[in-house]
Amino acid sequence: MLAVSERITGLNGEPDQTIWHKPGPGHRCTGECDFHPIACSEEEGIAFPGPKQNVPIRLDRENERWCEGCLNLAMIQPGQIYRSADPRDTHREPIRITAYDGTNRADVVDAYSGKKPRSILINSLHVSPTTKNGTPRRTGYVLEDT
DSSP, rough: EEEEEEOOOTTTOOOOEEEEEEEEEOOOOOOSSSEEEEEOOOOOESSSSOEEOOSSOOOOSSSSSEHHHHHHHHHOOOTTTEEOTTTSSSOOOOOEEEOOOOOEEEEEEETTTOOEEEEEEEEEEEEESSSSTOBBOOOSSSOOEE
């Protein structure tokens, strides 16, 4: 996937981190850009970016990761089923994506009944049941294994 990198300087001897972002829609890079908008935020972007690069979804280099919001944008597909990450929601029906147009919202319904159509923010949809530091998620929705 085409991506632009963000470098996060490590603190207290920690190595620098590279976070990959999906470029914002409609941006045409000439190679002389001072700013790249990113898909996961309407306000933020990368100042003084490097060139856009083709980056695999599954990263195998140490100290590199995808921005979760951008990764979700690339992976959200109609028909996917997400379950609540809240451990107290033992009886809540999972949700199914019915439509997604690349914006910050996705249309969903209850997965089994097809009822309760609604729109949710995509930053509440997660690929992994754990956060980046390994703790279990307690908010949002987690992609079911398919």
